[in-house]
Amino acid sequence: MYTQEQMLAMFANTPKFYYQKFGEFTYGVAATTQKVVTEFATEDKPETINTANPGDVILTGLAGEKYVLSYQKFTDRYTPISTTKAQAKGTILACQYQGEDLVFLAPWKQPMNIVSGDWLAFNPDQSEVYRIKESEFYKTYKLS
Numbered sequence: 001m002y003t004q005e006q007m008l009a010m011f012a013n014t015p016k017f018y019y020q021k022f023g024e025f026t027y028g029v030a031a032t033t034q035k036v037v038t039e040f041a042t043e044d045k046p047e048t049i050n051t052a053n054p055g056d057v058i059l060t061g062l063a064g065e066k067y068v069l070s071y072q073k074f075t076d077r078y079t080p081i082s083t084t085k086a087q088a089k090g091t092i093l094a095c096q097y098q099g100e101d102l103v104f105l106a107p108w109k110q111p112m113n114i115v116s117g118d119w120l121a122f123n124p125d126q127s128e129v130y131r132i133k134e135s136e137f138y139k140t141y142k143l144s
Contacts, residue, residue, distance in 0.1 A: 001111060002104035007129045011120060016095045018124075020144040021077065021088035026060040028084065029071070036066045047133065048112045059086070062139050068108065091144060093122040094132070106130050 002010070030052035039046040050068040052058050057074040059067045069077070077090030097118050106112040107128040114120070117134040119141075132141070 002102060004105055004107060004129065007104045007120075008122075008126065011095065011122075011129065012126075014095050016093040016122060016126075018144045019092050019094050019141040021090045021092070021141055023062065023088050023140050024081070025062075025078065025086050025088060026084055027074070027078070027080075027086050028058050030054055030056045030058055030068075036068050038065050038067060045113060047131065048106050048108075049110050050106075050108045061136060063133075063136055065136075088140065091124060092141070093124060093126060094119050094137075094141070096120075096134075097131075104129075 031054060033054065034052050036050050036052050036058055037046050038048050038050070047065065052068045055071055057069045057071055059069060059074070059078070061067065074086070077088065078086035079089055080086045097114055097120050098116050101113065101115045103111050103113055107130060112131050114131040119132040119134065119137045120129055121132050122129050
């Protein structure tokens with residue numbers, strides 16, 4: 001399994017482009033500590049597992065997948081439009097991954113699987129990297 005540091009070094013010189021996230025998403029604020037499994041119906045294994053602590057935001061993607069964000073990251077990347085809906089506003093750097101299946105440690109310290117065709121998403125200062133499933137990328141990101 002690759003670490004964050006190894007992934008960042010491995011893709012440091014790979015051309016990346018800015019993408020703007022768009023769309024409306026459902027969210028809730030965790031009241032208790034809970035395990036959140038991010039999975040897609042079309043895959044035979046979870047994308048990743050995370051833990052939501054009280055006050056963290058659990059966001060539901062367009063395919064029904066769940067993600068955990070700290071409240072600060074949530075407000076940086078989304079604008080709440082009701083108590084359960086938010087509008088995306090974040091920007092990432094991204095490149096499409098071409099290579100063998102691999103597993104790396106996500107920023108939240110859990111294994112994350114990536115396959116050829118998926119996207120590697122980097123925060124703008126390139127201090128973190130995570131995976132976005134190929135079929136979901138174009139539904140929620142546009143070149144900025």
